[in-house]
Amino acid sequence: MAQKYLSNIKKIKFEGKKSKNPLAFKFYNPDEKINGKKMKDHLRFALAYWHSFRGEGGDPFGSATIDRPWEKFSDEIDKAKARMDAAFELFDILGMPYFCFHDRDIAPEGDTLAETNKNLDIIVKHVKEHMKTSKTKLLWDTANLFSHPRFMHGAATSPDADVFAYAAAQVKKALEVGKELGAENYVFWGGREGYETLLNNDMKLELDNLARFLHMACDYAKKIKFNAQFLIEPKPHEPTKHQYDFDSATVIGFLRSYNLMDKFKLNIEANHATLARHTFHHDLRVARINGVLGSIDANQGDLLLGWDTDQFPSNIYWTTLAMYEVIKNGGLGRGGLNFDAKVRRSSFEIEDLVYAHISGMDSFAKAYKVAYNLIKGGEIDKFVKDRYSSYSKGIGKSIVSGKENFESLEKYALSKGEPKKKSGRQELLETILNSYLFE
Amino acid sequence: MAQKYLSNIKKIKFEGKKSKNPLAFKFYNPDEKINGKKMKDHLRFALAYWHSFRGEGGDPFGSATIDRPWEKFSDEIDKAKARMDAAFELFDILGMPYFCFHDRDIAPEGDTLAETNKNLDIIVKHVKEHMKTSKTKLLWDTANLFSHPRFMHGAATSPDADVFAYAAAQVKKALEVGKELGAENYVFWGGREGYETLLNNDMKLELDNLARFLHMACDYAKKIKFNAQFLIEPKPHEPTKHQYDFDSATVIGFLRSYNLMDKFKLNIEANHATLARHTFHHDLRVARINGVLGSIDANQGDLLLGWDTDQFPSNIYWTTLAMYEVIKNGGLGRGGLNFDAKVRRSSFEIEDLVYAHISGMDSFAKAYKVAYNLIKGGEIDKFVKDRYSSYSKGIGKSIVSGKENFESLEKYALSKGEPKKKSGRQELLETILNSYLFE
């Protein structure tokens, strides 16, 4: 592909960990085989269009710092096309197998819904054209139901039925777009599905409506034969004071309450997990043992700050524990690792965008290897197996198979005497983890 | 009742808000009628035996500061009886309608489970004797499955089946004690049901076992015809790094997963809600709309501190919003307001214990009145009703009754045009709340 906008940056290659070239992968070697597959097929990286192509470096206290050459067009459609052209150039440079977008990221909002949909059609056609020759596919799309003022009180959970209807129309279109572009997943992040104050809130009706909305989405996807995996993305706070999809456990509870458990999996974001005072690892584990670990928003938060910083992942402890959980999950299936991350406000140059993606891709590639070796090495898994072995025999086995009750257990406890204490060995296990990280 | 230990403190009476007597109620007038019942019957206050009669003022950095006269006995059984005698004196002084305890609060642990049970029998008999003449009843009892080293890795979620069995035997006994003393509820707080590190944890097995345990408890209660309401008390962290019963939503999700939703309600603690980054109000609301608001641990946390401070409630904003939710719930049924609160370490005198309970009781009494007036006044409720009125007619009603789908809604949205924005009026609603608080 001829590079119009990024011609000064060459395709990023794997050069190994000794390389001092900032524009090379140190750990990510896409075609290297590990655990029976190529690294790129395990990791299924995706670029997040909103941050990398719509982010401008503004924050609540400052205006945009980023000024890309492809934003020079005055016509909004021309601009949207140029932006997409640049994106496909970057996909190629990075060897990025997937990308993700919200409907409003790729095409401008018009004066009416009809016009907006028309704009979307134009750009979708343009994307499709790119996809004919590009190796990059669509991991997932979604609808932005949080930026426009009409959604200030929520979309599916708006107190205004007209807004509910509008949101439904918008998601309908986004599902059609997903089908058209072969999206492997479709994500629901309820950016305004929450509340600002309980003083004006009818939580029960709002949650019922949210469930109704999701059922309708499933029905419509089925009708149009859009077979994507459906994902819900938890977040505890921000933008609303309290988001309904607080964390993995809350979303799973919601899905069960409303008979949606077999229709949805979760898209776990690292930074959202930590904002809910869980480790990233925890929320992945909760999703995995409930059979709903679907996909990952691969970013990193600052645990000392109370808002969503959406940093590119660079902490290899966190990526390693994430990959450990993913391998235990048998991989991510149709899901992937989407870089829902933005360059810092002062990293305003195109090079920074490239460095940032290299950082993220290397951090997960190194992590995959460490996690794989950790599992292959087996110390951790053996420790856990031994620790719970009392449930594979004797009274434990009998408990697990449902044969005991309080009376039989009391008899057992009275005769058995004081249980023997065993160490949890946390410090040793942390040392073992380090020995795989810094081998 | 002749006062042996608290003879210097007279029965606390209602003197009204102008009183300067620190040993009088300013707002709590137990027999005053409001909302169709006596105040004391709405509020159903309970004293928490562990804090008020076992708390000694120690903290992780310092030893006990509190030294009660009734602790002078050297024999542990004598001491346990004297302590209970003092407690019934305080119940009488405060006009406290209920109390709550863990098994190990009231009777000492012996060398064996059998001996421990025997100790418990002795004290239960002693309690029963007191209850013959006292007006104070047992709101709930529970088993302490977190203090003893045997529970260091959990009780029902221990990796050791022998510990599971021991815990089962202990809860069996606690259910029998509850029945014997006419407890109206039985509470499960999983103090060690969580984990310290995921590196040594089998979360799935632990949660399955927790559910097995709770089912066995239900079965046994049914068998012995102990008709108490069963309650689970959420908490996010502490003592473990991560508690399984994180918050209301998590517990509700767990109950649904394991078919326990019809057998349990929640005991919501203010300080636990805020440690999970929810308002107290939020967790009450979540429980209420799911039909599981059962009882309340009435204390107060310090939102700037990251541990469970268990302070006596004095913030009347928080108590008012709690009472608002309770009235909307149609009251607390068999539940109540248990002061799971401790005097500060430096409030080591008996007087402080009395001042603290007066503070808590007055704070909820004032709150009940404000909340009742707020509902009677109707501004808030009317605002909410109007705000959601679009779901009572037209397209909204049709959505709620399940008649719409994405295609019909898209048609509606395309024809209807941009939804009209409406203000959420948060600032005005906060002013209205203040006008009821400071009338």
Place this chain on the structure above:
Amino acid sequence: MAQKYLSNIKKIKFEGKKSKNPLAFKFYNPDEKINGKKMKDHLRFALAYWHSFRGEGGDPFGSATIDRPWEKFSDEIDKAKARMDAAFELFDILGMPYFCFHDRDIAPEGDTLAETNKNLDIIVKHVKEHMKTSKTKLLWDTANLFSHPRFMHGAATSPDADVFAYAAAQVKKALEVGKELGAENYVFWGGREGYETLLNNDMKLELDNLARFLHMACDYAKKIKFNAQFLIEPKPHEPTKHQYDFDSATVIGFLRSYNLMDKFKLNIEANHATLARHTFHHDLRVARINGVLGSIDANQGDLLLGWDTDQFPSNIYWTTLAMYEVIKNGGLGRGGLNFDAKVRRSSFEIEDLVYAHISGMDSFAKAYKVAYNLIKGGEIDKFVKDRYSSYSKGIGKSIVSGKENFESLEKYALSKGEPKKKSGRQELLETILNSYLFE
């Protein structure tokens, strides 16, 4: 004044706490005398121009919701004038004695600094015209050194000396504007004076430069005889990961290090204090006992959220404890209570802006009365005096007057024996506070 933009809203009057009129003061009675002065002269309220006249309801996840009639002009200078006209209408409606602004709030940035300064001159002249007839004065002005991309790495702490120079020029102009408009104070909030990562940071040079900058500001103010009180406003995080002016104690330490202690006081913001894990009360106390409590940014944070929510104050516990500290400070002198608060994103109507200011003004008016009565009542102060009375006599007096040393004190301690414990009475003191709040 003829109302062009707010003609539908009448001047807000005091109607007392029984009033149900949402467009009336319930507690703020500006001319009511208390503690020797009129209420308005104690409270010295100010409107924050940036939030109330430049805030548009956008947040990191959503676009503007607020659309004011005076923003209709296409020419930026015309728009700036119309906005100011509307502001003076609102000042009149609210009886607001002061306002505050950043330079860039009131006049548009031009293509060059010279042009920007020219724009500023035009609007300053316009403001001055208004001030001739209005009763509203300028509490303080300041320079916005954080929004423009040039300040992305800081202003006085920028790694680029050209940015330092630019910032100097900008503050020079803002000081001249302050003088021109009779500002009683000038505020420094170091919005980008901090760092994003220590990996690229020279903290020592940055802090030295910050001090150099502040000294130059003092010198220039002296030169032009601008006698305003200079204020620094602490904030711990946001927008940068770590702000140098973290909290009151940090700023005071900085002022002492660089010989600036006699030239600056603090402007304490409630929400900034709580983001630093202090109570608002704490940061006021620290400032007061160090003689630098200068002014207040009167807003309210959400203690369960980790970002600056800048809510209008409505929690009367917090306002009361603030007023307690202010009265103990002998008032705020040339400082005041500036509503650095914004209406919620969904409170987008002009009415909401009025309700919000009423809420804030009433919350502090009620608070002033409670705090005044609390001090007049004297229980709290007497308790504190008694508690520390051992330092007014005997060994304590001798310690305080510098006559003791470790050897003399050891002798005393050995002979005196175990000190007597005294209760801190926290629960009782909280009850006393409530008795004044809910009298």
Place this chain on the structure above:
Amino acid sequence: MAQKYLSNIKKIKFEGKKSKNPLAFKFYNPDEKINGKKMKDHLRFALAYWHSFRGEGGDPFGSATIDRPWEKFSDEIDKAKARMDAAFELFDILGMPYFCFHDRDIAPEGDTLAETNKNLDIIVKHVKEHMKTSKTKLLWDTANLFSHPRFMHGAATSPDADVFAYAAAQVKKALEVGKELGAENYVFWGGREGYETLLNNDMKLELDNLARFLHMACDYAKKIKFNAQFLIEPKPHEPTKHQYDFDSATVIGFLRSYNLMDKFKLNIEANHATLARHTFHHDLRVARINGVLGSIDANQGDLLLGWDTDQFPSNIYWTTLAMYEVIKNGGLGRGGLNFDAKVRRSSFEIEDLVYAHISGMDSFAKAYKVAYNLIKGGEIDKFVKDRYSSYSKGIGKSIVSGKENFESLEKYALSKGEPKKKSGRQELLETILNSYLFE
């Protein structure tokens, strides 16, 4: 030394990173030379006696889990001696160059201060006997002024002058003990120097008294020619609601206010820094650039929990950034790395104590190497130097040398035009850090 208590554990040796022996160092090779000195002389590790020899595994919700063989003695002095014997065995096993203690850790409190001092003398003599043959020296001692009820309201900041006197006597003795045992430092951690509620607090008097106390301590040390480095250890909260020594910046401000800046350095604890919402790195940097980085309490907190978890350090990002700062500081001088860390409650076996120290020592040894290489490699330092180079020439140099003022800078800014933006390159710098960690 003949091992009485730890005879089953052999001396820990360095076996290199490929070793799978959990009882060997993987990175800590004490006699290996790096940066001109032996590793052990850079790191100056110390064992914290309180956690490792007085910690029993209790927490606010549970009793002791740890039961050491040397605690079998019934006589308190015998027990104290046996404990110290075991400690010196462990020092030898670990090759631990230093240890640290509070007075009350090593000897039991008697009925009177005189008796307590006598107990201390006995044990100090015993320690001295050990030190004759041991290679382990005393890094620092301190006085426990927070555990006993007499200190419930503070020690030097107690409202009771008798408590101040008692504390003075206790510190006097602790200084004498430090001199007797050749302590290289003496630490002040103000465990109760703070407040629970401002309602009963006279902050000004308390801070004045704290300063008086510290001055007296300096005077007495001088008098007895105890030349140890004096250290203050900041902590923000816990046990009190608010500690006066909140963080590095606060303590430095306090030292300056009271003319103590030349007499004290700081002992920075990782977990305390993060509880104050700073990185460990930040608080080290603040101390370093103020010339007061004295020593380190080398532990690790859990950033998702709100209390002091005092974990053994295992996160090599954090230890590396700490060592980076230490190398920039020219080492720790007389200070060291004290493991103020405790094994988890369920790591109750002696082996866990050994694993934990190996983990901590290896984590800092690896970190030292990475930090040293990072500095030697020079990319980070060069980037920083270039970033601030504008202050070494032209207008920047002129600013730094005090030759500019607002008028000259305005002239410069007007003529120079818009400053050129430069990227902060955060993502690239994070990648560089990883390339040294995972080389």
